[in-house]
Amino acid sequence: MITPCPAITPEDVAVPWTLPFRPSRRSLLAGAAGAAGAALLTGCSGGSSPEEEAGISLERRMREAAVRDSERLLERYDATRAAHPALAERLAPLRAAVAAHAAALSPTAAGSPTPSPAAPSGAVEAAAPTASAEPVPPKPAEALTALAAAERKLSETRISDLDGAPGELARLLASVAACGAVHAHLLTSNPGAAS
Template identity: 85%
Template structure:
């Protein structure tokens, strides 16, 4: 008696085919056309430093936008902005150090890049603008603190110092200048 194909596939063959397709999809997903940073051989410390510099640059943009919207706050913001710029320089990877802004960079300058718009609009009242800037400092400080557990030794110490400085900035931005604490 000759063997003939069944009219419909069996449940077993459907399950085997589905499992094979799922396995192939998983393997294909792991080998995307563009290699991830880890596959490209970029060390963890360098990736962490580049992210930290980008975060500092965004914070500098917030300082510049706040200073542009409220020129009367420029004197108060200047030393804090200079410290954030210094953090970006200190965090920059050795080979990408020329991209980081200098502590004395003029308003809106980030290395050779053109100034970009602040990610969030600056509140119209100076006190609200300072509170928003303090919130950005606080959030970045918390992010850097949480990054400490995965950072290599020297970078972890630097991130801890920069996070502490950010927390102090948040306090200074929301405190009344000249008031005794």
């Protein structure tokens, strides 16, 4: 046999009424101060946003590094031309393009780079070449191959830099990388193709 449930009266279920929890003004102010402190510790500073500051300095650092790379490549061109004067005419337009790249990539470039003028056909610049990191191979064909390898390596570096570059700089790096790949091809093709 089933026994019926005993009747429950409101007095049996009554829970004493208490005030809901209300934080004090002091705890609210302490929480707000803690949140403000956390925001400051995450990198907020000055009057501009962290994204703006990081974007400007990142682009400047990337441009400065790209200019240094172009200047090292110019040194290689100069060393190769000094070691093999017969290659001066063939290398002159490529060297001028690399100089224009350095000017365009400069952080101070105002949109219209001023490339160094190309040497006239057959002329060798009077300036003494700077010491290159790697010696120029003794044979002209090997020197061209080494210069092409330097162009190809720099082109690959510029392509890998595209990932973190801001929009306009990324487009410029892509263009300069493509030009470097063409230079590498021209340096290893027959002499008539490079003129």
